[in-house]
Amino acid sequence: MRDMQITVAGHLCLDIIPEWQTGTLAALQPGRMVHMEGVTFSTGGAVANTGIALKRLGFDPVLIGRTGDDPVGDIIRNLLRREDINPDYIALSPGETSSYTVVLNPPDTDRIFLHYPGTNDSFSVQDLDFGAIPPGIVHFGYPPLMRQMYIEQGAQLENFFKTAKAHGLITSLDMALPDPSSEQGKVDWKAILQRVLSFVDLFLPSIDELLFMMDSSAYDKVQQGFSRLDTSLLDDLSSTVLGWGAKAVGIKLGEEGLFLRTGAEAGATFGASWRNRHILAPIFRVPVQGTTGAGDTTIAGFLAGVALDKTPEQVLTLATAVGAFCVEAISSVAGVPHLQRVEERIDRGWERMQPTIINDSWRLGQSGVFLGPADCSELN
Ligand SMILES: Nc1ncnc2c1ncn2[C@@H]1O[C@H](COP(=O)(O)OP(=O)(O)OP(=O)(O)O)[C@@H](O)[C@H]1O
Ligand SMILES: [Mg+2]
Numbered sequence: 001m002r003d004m005q006i007t008v009a010g011h012l013c014l015d016i017i018p019e020w021q022t023g024t025l026a027a028l029q030p031g032r033m034v035h036m037e038g039v040t041f042s043t044g045g046a047v048a049n050t051g052i053a054l055k056r057l058g059f060d061p062v063l064i065g066r067t068g069d070d071p072v073g074d075i076i077r078n079l080l081r082r083e084d085i086n087p088d089y090i091a092l093s094p095g096e097t098s099s100y101t102v103v104l105n106p107p108d109t110d111r112i113f114l115h116y117p118g119t120n121d122s123f124s125v126q127d128l129d130f131g132a133i134p135p136g137i138v139h140f141g142y143p144p145l146m147r148q149m150y151i152e153q154g155a156q157l158e159n160f161f162k163t164a165k166a167h168g169l170i171t172s173l174d175m176a177l178p179d180p181s182s183e184q185g186k187v188d189w190k191a192i193l194q195r196v197l198s199f200v201d202l203f204l205p206s207i208d209e210l211l212f213m214m215d216s217s218a219y220d221k222v223q224q225g226f227s228r229l230d231t232s233l234l235d236d237l238s239s240t241v242l243g244w245g246a247k248a249v250g251i252k253l254g255e256e257g258l259f260l261r262t263g264a265e266a267g268a269t270f271g272a273s274w275r276n277r278h279i280l281a282p283i284f285r286v287p288v289q290g291t292t293g294a295g296d297t298t299i300a301g302f303l304a305g306v307a308l309d310k311t312p313e314q315v316l317t318l319a320t321a322v323g324a325f326c327v328e329a330i331s332s333v334a335g336v337p338h339l340q341r342v343e344e345r346i347d348r349g350w351e352r353m354q355p356t357i358i359n360d361s362w363r364l365g366q367s368g369v370f371l372g373p374a375d376c377s378e379l380n
Contacts, residue, residue, distance in 0.1 A: 010047055011046050047141065056083075072100050197241055230357050238259070262312070280362065
């Protein structure tokens with residue numbers, strides 16, 4: 001069995017969450033003091049979330065990101081050390097301020113985020129020493145929140161993946177939803193994906209992000225409730241990105257589960273069982289406490305399965321199970337247990353929910369995932 005090293009690169013920040021128990025948002029007025037009960041500091045971003053989830057699953061990931069040489073950066077490093085993760089691969093930028101988010105969570109309304117992009121915007125591929133990345137998988141998370149990655153039509157992002165492939169790494173990419181009114185929302189994401197995906201083995205966006213980037217009018221229609229997500233939309237989107245060179249695309253669908261489509265070439269990278277697959281893994285039933293970090297922890301489960309040379313059915317099962325452990329806890333990564341406990345719960349017959357988006361051309365495979373009409377499995 002191959003047991004590969006996993007490296008997680010990209011967006012990293014500190015979340016500062018004052019405990020706001022009484023009073024309302026209206027209390028925020030010039031000159032007034034608003035009483036808080038306490039404060040939580042927690043690492044955020046793809047690097048910390050996927051990295052810590054992998055550590056909790058029992059892996060030893062390498063984390064690559066960038067912070068300033070400042071108190072916020074010190075806290076980020078210390079929080080990672082508390083998880084027994086070595087922060088030494090995270091670049092230090094003297095004189096720069098680290099990225100942080102203040103999460104205002106007043107009892108009377110939805111959360112408000114005060115976000116400073118800081119060193120995520122200056123993270124540069126030129127700073128990376130690819131020779132120091134251990135052989136195995138390298139995952140990059142949230143380029144839409146990292147300015148150097150989307151300016152100049154994504155030249156640095158392409159450079160990242162091209163160089164990773166030249167070093168023999170298996171590459172993986174997750175997105176974030178750009179704010180449509182900001183600079184990152186106005187870049188031509190479709191063109192960026194088109195140039196980058198031929199160097200990406202695993203493309204793991206959420207449906208919102210993929211639709212926003214590929215077809216903004218379809219995205220608006222789904223958002224406004226005029227059109228509904230269905231498998232033919234997933235088929236169209238996945239065929240396009242496979243056509244641009246991604247070896248496998250996994251689309252995160254929230255409560256509808258996790259969709260996977262692979263091409264013929266996926267076999268050479270991931271093993272014969274990965275060739276020409278068309279699968280939808282339903283979610284596992286859990287009482288939902290908080291969905292923050294669901295995407296990142298699901299990716300940790302996915303990468304863990306790939307590193308352990310598992311079949312697509314097993315990888316999707318593991319990924320959706322780790323995502324379910326995440327949403328069952330309030331904190332983003334605290335609910336993720338060791339891989340062995342995840343597998344034990346699956347083996348004990350953990351109930352799965354029926355997806356609503358599939359039609360009669362899909363059938364339930366023995367492994368508990370649904371197989372689409374284009375699926376070419378010899379095993380099911
Ligand atoms: N209510 C739920 N119950 C069980 N599992 C869930 C639930 N919601 C999400 N998941 C699992 O978590 C995975 C990732 O969630 P989602 O599709 O929301 O990702 P995302 O949009 O990238 O999330 P994030 O907001 O964390 O970036 C889903 O594919 C699913 O398997
Ligand atoms: Mg996400």
